[in-house]
Amino acid sequence: MKIWARIAIEWKLRDEQNRAGVFNMHMDLKRIKQGFIRLIRIYPLIAIGLLIIAYLLGGFSEQSNPLVPRTIVLGMLYGLIIVVPLLAILIFVGFSVSEDRSRNRNLKSLENLPAEDPFDLAQEEMCGFKIVSLTGELPIFTGVTGDTYKNDENAICKEFPDHVPPVIGCECGFYAFKNRRDAQFELSIHPGLFLIDVDLFGIGFSHKYGYRAESQRVNSLEFPKRCMRCKVLPARVFIKSYKIGYGNNVWWHWSVRCSLCVKGVKPENRLTIEQMSQKLNVEIN
Ligand SMILES: [Zn+2]
Ligand SMILES: [Zn+2]
Structure with a gap:
């Protein structure tokens, strides 16, 4: 039910309207960064794929006249091991520099915010949407x-x-x-x-x-599809486990398990979806 009255200060940057081309690219930095991180995740597969292709084409063989010359194979290896990771680091540095700039620009624009009538x-x-962990002997939302x-x-x-x-x-x-x-x-x-x-x-x-x-x-809380332990079977139940952190700091941490991985967890450390929903006082779906 969305019947609540809400007030929001629209925090728009003047730049956003004026320098459309440059600024749109900048504002979409977050999306570009997400795409880049996805690419980095599959990078090992791409690298292994290229090496397999080089191997199949004889790039690693002792033949005097391989299909792929040894120099190309060597160049590719250096590229995969040194150049690409270096480029990735540089791109990440670039991301963080432009994020800092954008933060400073936001702060500056906020200083110029006129004292508006709150009414x-x-x-x-x-x-909105966000991610949380569930901690505590009695489960409670814990922000990042x-x-x-x-x-x-x-x-x-x-x-x-x-x-x-x-x-x-x-x-x-x-x-x-x-x-x-x-x-x-x-x-x-x-x-x-x-x-x-x-x-x-x-x-x-x-x-x-x-x-x-x-x-x-x-x-509401979205019930994860897969077991957080085996990462394969569908999750069925919440369980709590002890975690020991910095300085022997001990806390309870909640996760979800499949019916197989939940075996061996004491009954008092388990909660069904309905029980968790009652404890947190939110819908779980
Ligand atoms: Zn404050
Ligand atoms: Zn499992």
């Missing part, structure tokens, strides 16, 4: 920054307790992606986490890809 702000429904929250909460600023998040120039507030696809991509980088669907309320900043807002309600 005259643009209204926008803030529905380590902050824990229940299904319905107001954000608090750890750094400046007098802040009512979100505050301009600070990082406080609840974050969410606007697009499910972006949250799914993050999930593919962080296996073992869960994807949730949230509504954000109160004052919020609207970015191109997401929101940062005052309060948050979790609507």
